[in-house]
Amino acid sequence: MITDWHTLNREPSLPGLYLRAATRRKITGTTLPDSGLRCWVDVDPQRLAAYRNVCGYADNGLLPPTYPHILAFALQMQLLTAKDFPFPLLGLIHLSNRLRVLRPMGAVNRVRVSVQVQNLQPHAKGATFDLVTTLGDQLGSLWEAESRMLCRGVKLEGEPLEQVLDSTLPLSEVAHWKAPSDIGRRYARVSGDYNPIHLSAASARLFGFPSAIAHGLWLKARTLAALVDHLPAASLEIMVQFKKPVRLPSEVTLLASAAGSSGDLRLISAGELEHMTGHWRPLA
Structure with a gap:
């Protein structure tokens, strides 16, 4: 699948996205959009310190391996509440998460975040898809992850593949x-x-x-x-x-x-x- 990338000038505003999520409760299709979102995001030192405190990370000068999820969250919300995304965000179930740290994430102040969805598959309780997120800087890729999500009630042809x-x-x-x-x-x-x-x-x-x-x-x-x-x-x-x-x-x-x-x-x-x-x- 060729991704149609859209580059944003700034991070999306979360309050409006939550309102959009709260008003969408129906499954509207069984095809994932081929669009993806990209945006440069600044690392806020105070927010990073608060995250370390809540999650138990010491400050070792590196971004925690799970912190890119936080940097990408608003972009993910915009993607999953867009009109062409067929499933309601509220009610999605997070089944698994795979991340890869490609390079040491030290002295990282500004990153380019990319998000897309792919790999729609039948599941015994509905359908799954992967929310794919990547993080990079001026030198190239730093980090990537796939979160497998389940939407109940979706009917797809084919045999479920269990992981x-x-x-x-x-x-x-x-x-x-x-x-x-x-x-x-x-x-x-x-x-x-x-x-x-x-x-x-x-x-x-x-x-x-x-x-x-x-x-x-x-x-x-x-x-x-x-x-x-x-x-x-x-x-x-x-x-x-x-x-x-x-x-x-x-x-x-x-x-x-x-x-x-x-x-x-x-x-x-x-x-x-x-x-x-x-x-x-x-x-x-």
């Missing part, structure tokens, strides 16, 4: 932390992601959840912050699948194992309830 991540290394406890009742609101303030299912029990119940649940990308960020001593600064791929939601408040345990430059991870809570599985690998 399974199995741990192959022995795992042991690496970290244990609390996910407090307000972490959804705290993460929303630094990320811009004010999805109601994360903010409070009252707002989550409007969408069928008995309590607020933690953001999947906060769980991934908090996990990578705990694994910082195991992860190289670049030439790295990190893949996770999101399992059962983490209801707030909760306590979770991170299990991990490293073998050279590779490792597996698993995030669980009481009763061996599995919330996230994944691995990290060197780039070929």
Whole structure:
């Protein structure tokens, strides 16, 4: 597919995009748009510091490997609420996330963010697509990621392809932390992601959840912050699948194992309830 790229002069404004998302509740088609969005974005040091604080990252002079998601969020929102995007944004389910750090992200002050959607596939509960995001500077590509999203109720022809991540290394406890009742609101303030299912029990119940649940990308960020001593600064791929939601408040345990430059991870809570599985690998 050839992408029809549109370059924006500035980051989109989130309030208007949230209003657009709130008023779109119907599936309008089964074809993804071939358009993509690009924009140069400045790294705000205060927002970066607040993000590190919420996610547990130390300031090592590098952008955290999950921070490009924050830089791209407004652009992603504009893409997913555009008239030619066929699925309602509210109700999309984040199934998995794969990111690749191509070069060390130090002294990064201004980046070009690109977002597009592709790879529409049938799923047992609807259809999935990949939200693809890339980050670059004047020297070229720095970082790239695919977030696999599920839209329930979409009917596509074909057999669903299931993606399974199995741990192959022995795992042991690496970290244990609390996910407090307000972490959804705290993460929303630094990320811009004010999805109601994360903010409070009252707002989550409007969408069928008995309590607020933690953001999947906060769980991934908090996990990578705990694994910082195991992860190289670049030439790295990190893949996770999101399992059962983490209801707030909760306590979770991170299990991990490293073998050279590779490792597996698993995030669980009481009763061996599995919330996230994944691995990290060197780039070929």
